[in-house]
Amino acid sequence: MNIKSLLKNVLNYKASDLHIVSRSEPQIRIDGVLVPLDLEKLSGVAIEEMCYTLLSDKQKKALEEEKELDFAIEFPDIGRFRANYYYTMNGELAAAFRIIPIEIPSLDELRTPPIFKDLVQREKGLILVTGPTGSGKSTTLAALLNEINLTENKHIITIEDPVEFVHQNKKSLFSHRNVGTDTKSFARGLKFSLREDPDVILVGEIRDQETISTAITAAETGHLVFATLHTNSAVQTINRIVDSFEGAEQIQVRNMLSTSLYAVISQSLLPKVGSGRIAIHEILINNAAISNLIRENKLHQIYSQMQLNQQKTGMMTQTQSLLKHLNAKLITKENAIRYSTQTQELMNSLGI
Numbered sequence: 387m388n389i390k391s392l393l394k395n396v397l398n399y400k401a402s403d404l405h406i407v408s409r410s411e412p413q414i415r416i417d418g419v420l421v422p423l424d425l426e427k428l429s430g431v432a433i434e435e436m437c438y439t440l441l442s443d444k445q446k447k448a449l450e451e452e453k454e455l456d457f458a459i460e461f462p463d464i465g466r467f468r469a470n471y472y473y474t475m476n477g478e479l480a481a482a483f484r485i486i487p488i489e490i491p492s493l494d495e496l497r498t499p500p501i502f503k504d505l506v507q508r509e510k511g512l513i514l515v516t517g518p519t520g521s522g523k524s525t526t527l528a529a530l531l532n533e534i535n536l537t538e539n540k541h542i543i544t545i546e547d548p549v550e551f552v553h554q555n556k557k558s559l560f561s562h563r564n565v566g567t568d569t570k571s572f573a574r575g576l577k578f579s580l581r582e583d584p585d586v587i588l589v590g591e592i593r594d595q596e597t598i599s600t601a602i603t604a605a606e607t608g609h610l611v612f613a614t615l616h617t618n619s620a621v622q623t624i625n626r627i628v629d630s631f632e633g634a635e636q637i638q639v640r641n642m643l644s645t646s647l648y649a650v651i652s653q654s655l656l657p658k659v660g661s662g663r664i665a666i667h668e669i670l671i672n673n674a675a676i677s678n679l680i681r682e683n684k685l686h687q688i689y690s691q692m693q694l695n696q697q698k699t700g701m702m703t704q705t706q707s708l709l710k711h712l713n714a715k716l717i718t719k720e721n722a723i724r725y726s727t728q729t730q731e732l733m734n735s736l737g738i
Contacts, residue, residue, distance in 0.1 A: 387412075387425060389436045393464050395423060396485050402520070404483040406433050407474065417663055418520075418655065430478030437471060437481050456566075458486070458548040468550055486550045490532045491525065498529065499667060501700035502651075506533045511648030511672075512605035514592075516617045521654050522665050523614045524550050527588060530612065534558055534586060541583055545575040546590035558586075565590070573597040580604055589613040595630050602639070605646040619704065619727050620650040620670035621688050624680060636683075644681040647672045652704065656717050656725050664716055666725070668704040705732050712736075 392412050396404050401414035401421075408430040412423045438446060440459055449455040453473050460466040466486040474480050493502050505513055513530075515523045528551035534540055535558040542558050547565035554560075561582065569575035572589055573596040579587055592598050592613045605611045617623040624643065631639050652668040670676065670692055679687050692701045708722045709732075719736065726732045 387428075387432075387436070389439060390461060390464065392423075392436075393461065393467060393483060396467075396483065397464055402485060405481075406437070406483075407480045408433055408478040417657060417661060430476065433481065434479045437479055440469070456548055458550060458564075460488075460552075466550075466552070468548060486524075488552075490528050490551055490553065492536075493529050493533050496526065496529050496665065498526070498665075499669065499700070499702065501669060501671070502530065503533060504700065505649055506530050506537075506610075508610050508648055510605060510608045510610055510646075512601060512611050512613070512643075512646050513648050514613055514615060514623055514650045515653070516615045516620075516623050516650060517653045518616060518618065523653065526651065526653060526665070527551075527612055527614065528553075531586070531588060535560075538585075540585035542586040542588070543579045543582060543584045544588040544590070545569065545572055545579065546588070547572070550590075571597075573600055576600045576604065580607070580609075584609060586610045587612070591615070592627075598627055598630055599639070602642045602646050605648075606642060617652065618654075619652050620668055620692070621685060623650050623652065624685055624688070628685070640680055640683060644672075644677040647680070654704075654725050656711075656721050658716055659718060664711065666704060666707045666711060666717075667702065668707060668727075669700065669702045671699050671701050673699060704728060705735060708732060709735055 392404055396414055399414055399416055401416045403415040405413045406428060409427055411425050411427050413420045414423060445455060449471055455471040458468050466488055467483045468486055470482045472480055515526050517523050531542060531553060535553055535556045538557055540558045543561045545563050549562045549564050552562060563569050563575055565572055565575060572593060576589055576597060577600050587604055587609055589601055592601060592615050601611050601613055615623055615626060617626050628636050628640055650670040653665050655663040656666055658664040675691050676688060679691060692703055696702060705728050708726060711717045712719060712722055723729060723732060
């Protein structure tokens, strides 16, 4: 057993993740469900021997000092993976690997709503893709950037930890930057990117107040900025950003958001009838009404505003997306209710 043979299982079984934890056989995630491989249980020593073969001396030192390590690695005959090494009880090493497709999917292949192609035609503004871990945010962002790459002559800077999808220059020019090796932090990378003549900036994750402020400023000053947050709905996303600030700063950030925010895409991956998983999207598009509600701190009214004139605005609530997929028999009623963020609203719509 070696690390490459284990990673080949991810590819062969069309899984998304590989987990290696001591006192357990290796496990892979297929359609969102963990499945043990028919292999022997691993010891901490065996895991360390396997996993250390992928690390440089600098990475080994960082892992031993910080007790965690994020990195990406590519094998020509297998694929590209995002890896996380961490320690468990008794100081034993464990690892999680997620496969990153080398071929970047198109928006059409992902069956995204038509409004997604309109989003990438913007010259400036902040577009947030949100959702829990494993909800496909990185794939959606990669497809959005791929659409720009196919249609526009732009300079696109990505700041990630680590870089996941690697884009080949087609019409656009890509500058990929790893946090930790190519820049010290998201905030610093984003700040200096404004001096690097970008048209489009991707921030892998908004983690702190400084990064939020700089991302909003970049969107205000003529750049199209994409970023992710770990939130479950469009309204929760705006609340999270505003709540990152205190006192009078909240007024300022609401004013800035009201003009710079363009869209929030909140998504989750649900088990698809038969096999596989399918993305459910909630879409908020900033218009005059939404902008006014943000500015006046009436965020609780945004959800009802999202339900109005949707043919014209392109907005969609999660409940409507779930009902659409239910009617198409792509998901089950049980999973729709399980994953819903507005459970009572969905159940009322279903007459339950």
